[in-house]
Amino acid sequence: MGDKCVFFDRDRTIIEDPGYLTDPEAVKLMPGVDLAMRGLADEGFKLVVVTNQSAVARGMITEEGLEKIHDELRRQLGERGVELDAIYYCPYHPDGTVEEYARESVDRKPQPGMLLRAAKELTLDLTASWMVGDSPRDVEAGQRAGCRTIRVRSATEDDGGDALASRETPHLEAGADEDAQADFTVRNLVDAARVIVREVAGAPAVAAGEFDAAGTKTAGAQPVRQPLDKMSNSQVLREIASHLREQELIDEESDFSISRLAATLVQMLAIVALIWGLVSIPGIMADESGLSVAVENKRIAVHVALLTAGVLQLVALTFFVISRRR
Numbered sequence: 001m002g003d004k005c006v007f008f009d010r011d012r013t014i015i016e017d018p019g020y021l022t023d024p025e026a027v028k029l030m031p032g033v034d035l036a037m038r039g040l041a042d043e044g045f046k047l048v049v050v051t052n053q054s055a056v057a058r059g060m061i062t063e064e065g066l067e068k069i070h071d072e073l074r075r076q077l078g079e080r081g082v083e084l085d086a087i088y089y090c091p092y093h094p095d096g097t098v099e100e101y102a103r104e105s106v107d108r109k110p111q112p113g114m115l116l117r118a119a120k121e122l123t124l125d126l127t128a129s130w131m132v133g134d135s136p137r138d139v140e141a142g143q144r145a146g147c148r149t150i151r152v153r154s155a156t157e158d159d160g161g162d163a164l165a166s167r168e169t170p171h172l173e174a175g176a177d178e179d180a181q182a183d184f185t186v187r188n189l190v191d192a193a194r195v196i197v198r199e200v201a202g203a204p205a206v207a208a209g210e211f212d213a214a215g216t217k218t219a220g221a222q223p224v225r226q227p228l229d230k231m232s233n234s235q236v237l238r239e240i241a242s243h244l245r246e247q248e249l250i251d252e253e254s255d256f257s258i259s260r261l262a263a264t265l266v267q268m269l270a271i272v273a274l275i276w277g278l279v280s281i282p283g284i285m286a287d288e289s290g291l292s293v294a295v296e297n298k299r300i301a302v303h304v305a306l307l308t309a310g311v312l313q314l315v316a317l318t319f320f321v322i323s324r325r326r
């Protein structure tokens with residue numbers, strides 16, 4: 001018995017498709033992809049991308065170029081706390097212009113070759129796994145591998161609505177169009193993840209945090225996340241927003257800088273000088289009547305200590321301001 005897995009198509013499922021993607025800088029995740037993937041990983045699913053890349057057979061990109069694009073995809077997901085277990089691609093196409101790739105392949109979807117290979121290499125349980133993609137060939141590949149299937153139809157394809165609009169159509173109600181064979185049809189990957197999480201029979205739900213009327217989390221000190229399948233659309237958007245804020249905070253906190261270190265050190269010196277000055281004051285007060293040189297020296301020392309504390313405090317503040325502006 002292997003692990004359960006969600007297979008994802010790449011173009012128009014997890015990243016935008018500008019035609020044939022050949023430039024790593026053009027890699028752009030679709031909205032909510034990281035949220036969906038994190039939710040599924042939390043449920044114990046492996047995350048595997050399976051993508052037809054006939055651009056290689058057509059001579060538009062090399063396999064090395066493709067690797068760079070996939071490195072960038074991994075990097076962007078990694079920044080958002082998602083780690084893919086594998087990316088499989090099929091570079092072949094029977095009409096290809098590059099001889100070594102110009103052939104049919106069992107890996108080319110709708111053939112299930114990539115999924116079957118992944119199952120073997122990663123020890124996956126295909127009957128507990130899902131295939132998610134935007135095209136009928138993704139659905140067919142998933143079915144031929146023995147997985148359940150979800151077709152993601154982005155709103156831009158049909159009614160031009162909001163890409164994050166939530167509507168899920170069990171296939172029995174989906175009409176007789178080409179996507180009728182998918183187990184579910186959804187508008188985006190977050191909805192796909194919700195369906196999968198919900199359909200996992202008997203799986204313990206993630207601890208549910210309640211949302212009050214104002215939409216803020218009412219959970220205690222420990223932040224809790226709603227299970228994806230119980231979240232409304234606005235909650236999903238809030239979740240994405242709060243995740244982005246968390247990311248920024250984490251980035252800021254881990255942003256070690258020399259100026260911050262200097263600020264901390266100078267601040268400590270300022271405190272030491274201040275304490276030393278303050279502690280010495282009662283001694284001078286006790287000797288108030290005396291006009292000896294020793295007392296006068298003590299008085300000067302206290303003034304110097306307090307003045308030094310003030311100057312160090314200003315320097316520390318300056319360093320803090322510099323470190324914040326980086």
Ligand SMILES: [Mg+2]
Binds near residue numbers: 009011012013133135
């Ligand atoms: Mg696609």
